[in-house]
Each structure stands twice: as structure tokens, then as C-alpha cells.
Amino acid sequence: MSGNDARDRRAERNLASRREIVSAAWAAARAEGLAGLSMRDLGSRVGMRAQSIYVYYPSKHAIYDAMFSEANQEILDRISAVPVSGDPVELLRRYTHVYLRFCNEDAVRYQLLYQRNILGFEPSAESYALASSGLEMIRRCLRACGVTSSRAFDVWTAMISGLAAQQMANEPGGKRWLRLADELTDMYIARYAPAHSKEKK
Amino acid sequence: MSGNDARDRRAERNLASRREIVSAAWAAARAEGLAGLSMRDLGSRVGMRAQSIYVYYPSKHAIYDAMFSEANQEILDRISAVPVSGDPVELLRRYTHVYLRFCNEDAVRYQLLYQRNILGFEPSAESYALASSGLEMIRRCLRACGVTSSRAFDVWTAMISGLAAQQMANEPGGKRWLRLADELTDMYIARYAPAHSKEKK
DNA sequence: GTCTATATTTGGATAGAC
DNA sequence: GTCTATCCAAATATAGAC
Numbered sequence: 433m434s435g436n437d438a439r440d441r442r443a444e445r446n447l448a449s450r451r452e453i454v455s456a457a458w459a460a461a462r463a464e465g466l467a468g469l470s471m472r473d474l475g476s477r478v479g480m481r482a483q484s485i486y487v488y489y490p491s492k493h494a495i496y497d498a499m500f501s502e503a504n505q506e507i508l509d510r511i512s513a514v515p516v517s518g519d520p521v522e523l524l525r526r527y528t529h530v531y532l533r534f535c536n537e538d539a540v541r542y543q544l545l546y547q548r549n550i551l552g553f554e555p556s557a558e559s560y561a562l563a564s565s566g567l568e569m570i571r572r573c574l575r576a577c578g579v580t581s582s583r584a585f586d587v588w589t590a591m592i593s594g595l596a597a598q599q600m601a602n603e604p605g606g607k608r609w610l611r612l613a614d615e616l617t618d619m620y621i622a623r624y625a626p627a628h629s630k631e632k633k
Numbered sequence: 634m635s636g637n638d639a640r641d642r643r644a645e646r647n648l649a650s651r652r653e654i655v656s657a658a659w660a661a662a663r664a665e666g667l668a669g670l671s672m673r674d675l676g677s678r679v680g681m682r683a684q685s686i687y688v689y690y691p692s693k694h695a696i697y698d699a700m701f702s703e704a705n706q707e708i709l710d711r712i713s714a715v716p717v718s719g720d721p722v723e724l725l726r727r728y729t730h731v732y733l734r735f736c737n738e739d740a741v742r743y744q745l746l747y748q749r750n751i752l753g754f755e756p757s758a759e760s761y762a763l764a765s766s767g768l769e770m771i772r773r774c775l776r777a778c779g780v781t782s783s784r785a786f787d788v789w790t791a792m793i794s795g796l797a798a799q800q801m802a803n804e805p806g807g808k809r810w811l812r813l814a815d816e817l818t819d820m821y822i823a824r825y826a827p828a829h830s831k832e833k834k
Numbered sequence: 835g836t837c838t839a840t841a842t843t844t845g846g847a848t849a850g851a852c
Numbered sequence: 853g854t855c856t857a858t859c860c861a862a863a864t865a866t867a868g869a870c
Contacts, residue, residue, distance in 0.1 A: 594795015619824045
């Protein structure tokens with residue numbers, strides 16, 4: 433029926449516009465800074481007046497939230513796409529590599545996801561759930577390596593997020609710290625999962 | 634001479650006002666967020682009109698810079714005050730404790746010093762020098778522990794800044810990650826300075 | 835769904851009287 | 853050194869015509 437077709441087309445176009453807005457928001461944030469995102473600039477990037485954006489998103493915070501959610505979905509997808517075969521320690525290395533590469537690719541995305549400091553912005557509960565489920569995959573992998581205590585898990589997240597933090601703060605896009613990932617992993621495994629360590633005791 | 638006295642009193646009052654302004658700026662940043670610091674709010678906190686602040690600081694960035702510099706001086710002072718006696722590994726632990734406590738005390742200060750993300754603000758060269766000289770003390774201490782490679786030094790800073798980053802991001806003011814410092818240090822020393830390790834090989 | 839027009843607020847910064 | 857007055861620019865958001 434043509435009524436349904438028209439409705440579908442409308443919904444399709446609406447969705448496309450929403451996507452275009454978020455995509456332009458990323459570009460704007462990369463150019464002007466995350467906090468410098470403005471509706472006027474964003475509008476001009478999608479060929480609209482700023483006011484028209486409110487048809488698609490009710491507020492600027494809603495756009496931040498869409499960006500936050502999209503980025504969380506992206507890292508979750510990438511982690512999920514890692515083939516789960518063979519040695520769990522090898523899997524841990526692959527996860528780590530994927531995560532660090534993800535952080536290092538985009539400073540603005542890193543800031544939005546991991547340095548909560550946009551004025552009054554708090555991400556929605558669903559976005560949090562995405563982030564947690566990524567963490568859960570890491571936790572399972574560590575368990576497969578023989579690491580079970582939550583202390584040891586916190587040690588792991590501290591080490592890896594520390595690599596990312598130093599890299600982003602001091603040399604964004606570089607690899608001075610990122611290349612230390614395997615070294616840190618070896619040290620960690622030798623201490624917390626000696627059965628999987630390549631180093632003989 | 635009374636001319637000099639008057640000049641001194643003026644200089645003194647001027648300095649006191651400058652200090653009061655920076656102190657109020659910290660309070661404002663803690664209340665409104667670092668990026669939310671505004672001259673009007675700051676003025677009202679020191680009992681002035683916003684415009685009068687320009688007598689003491691030529692711009693808002695200059696105030697950020699004063700805050701940045703003050704904070705760097707503070708951590709440098711604290712690190713310098715640590716008594717340098719006995720085992721270098723013990724000294725390393727003390728340094729680490731001082732640093733982590735410093736980070737955890739004040740989220741806004743942490744953000745200003747270690748998460749460079751204020752709009753167009755870039756700290757002055759002198760402030761950078763302060764920060765570098767604190768890092769240099771850590772480097773010397775690690776050398777005394779027998780750690781010499783720059784790779785190993787980067788591993789150390791990644792680990793410790795990772796503890797701080799996780800603590801600040803997930804549980805500011807708490808100690809879920811901070812309490813892992815000694816555990817991380819043990820692991821690190823065992824790997825990079827086995828001669829100083831308590832664990833027998 | 836996009837526009838014009840506008841309300842409303844807020845920001846940093848300057849000029850000049852006192 | 854502080855004030856009043858003001859400039860100027862920019863922001864988010866709403867109302868209503870088309």
C-alpha cells in the first residue's frame with residue numbers, strides 16, 4: 433500500500449538524517465573540540481539551520497549521547513569480532529591490541545568515552561550496558577587465563593588504560609606506549625597466571 | 634621611606650588579590666566544572682565585578698595558567714619533601730603514594746594537569762618545566778632501583794597513571810585502584826629490577 | 835521538515851569616570 | 853583599583869509561517 437510505502441520512505445529519510453547529523457557531529461568535535469560542539473556549526477555542516485536539528489534530536493546532550501552510544505557499540509563490535517581460538521593469553525593480546533588501537537585512532541572519541549568531562553552530560557543507561565558487556569568479555573578471557581580475583585582484574589584494566597592514557601596525553605596517534613602492551617602482558621601473566629607464562633620458573 | 638612603603642603595601646595587596654582570585658577560581662571550577670569557569674562567577678566569588686579581574690589577570694586563560702602552575706608546584710613540593718633515605722624501592726613506593734594521593738584529592742586539579750582538554754588552553758613553558766622536573770625525580774629513583782631503560786620507565790608511568798586514571802574515572806575519591814599500588818610495584822620490581830625484589834627467584 | 839524570526843542567556847573583554 | 857556602562861559575539865532553544 434502506498435500509505436505504508438510513504439511512511440517507510442519517511443522513516444528511512446529520517447533515520448538517514450539522524451545518522452548524518454551524528455556523523456557531522458563527530459567531524460565538528462574533531463575540528464572544534466568536544467566541548468566546542470555547537471548547534472549552529474553542526475547545522476551548517478549538514479546544510480541546515482541549527483534550529484532544524486531539533487527535529488531530529490531534542491537537545492545537544494541527546495547528540496552527545498548518540499555519539500557515546502555509537503562509539504561504545506563500535507568497540508563492542510570490534511571486540512566481539514576477534515576470533516576466539518587457541519591460547520587464551522593470545523586472545524588477551526588480541527583484545528588489548530584492538531582496544532588500544534581503538535583508543536588511539538580518535539582522540540575525541542577517547543575523550544568522550546573515557547574522560548567523562550563534558551559539562552552536564554551523563555550517558556544513558558543503555559550506553560553503560562554496552563560498555564559493561566565489553567568489559568565482561570575481557571573478564572571472561574582473563575578467567576580463561578587463570579586469573580580469577582577481582583583485584584587482579586582491576587590491575588589489568590589499570591595497566592591497559594594506563595597505556596592508553598599516557599599515549600593519548602603525551603603523544604596522541606603515536607605508539608611510544610602502545611608498543612609496550614605485549615611487555616606489560618608478559619609481566620602480568622608471569623605474576624597472575626604463571627601456568628600460562630612463557631617464562632620458566 | 635614612605636614612598637617605598639606605599640609601593641610595598643600596594644604590591645602586597647596586589648599579590649594578595651591575585652592569590653585570592655586563583656583560590657576562588659579553584660572553588661568555582663570545583664563547583665561549575667573546569668570548562669564552566671566564568672569571569673562573572675569568579676568576580677562574584679571575590680567580591681568584584683568581573684571586569685575588575687582584568688586588572689590582575691589579562692584573560693581567563695591566564696587564570697587557568699596560574700592554576701596549572703600552582704598545581705604543578707604543589708605536587709613538585711610534595712615529591713621533593715619525601716625523605717630520601719634507605720631502600721630506593723621504598724622511596725619509589727613513597728613517591729607513588731604521594732602522587733596517587735595528590736591525584737585523588739581533587740578531580741578538577743587532576744583534569745587540569747593530566748587531561749589536557751580545556752578549549753584553547755595551552756600551559757606555559759615554565760609550568761611544563763615544573764612537571765618535567767617532578768618526572769625527573771621519579772626517573773632518578775627508578776635508576777637507583779636498577780631500572781635504566783626508557784622503555785621500562787614508560788612502563789612505570791603507564792602503570793601508575795593507569796591506577797590514577799581508573800580511580801578518577803570510575804570511583805573518584807575512593808581507593809579501589811589506589812590500594813593496588815604496592816602490588817603493581819612488586820610486580821614491576823620483580824620484572825625490571827629483580828635484584829631489589831623481595832620475591833626469591 | 836525546513837525556514838525566518840526571535841527570545842533569552844551568557845560569555846569575554848574594553849572604555850572611561852571616579 | 854573598582855566601578856558603571858557597554859560592546860560584541862555566541863550559545864541553546866522555541867514559535868509559527870510555509
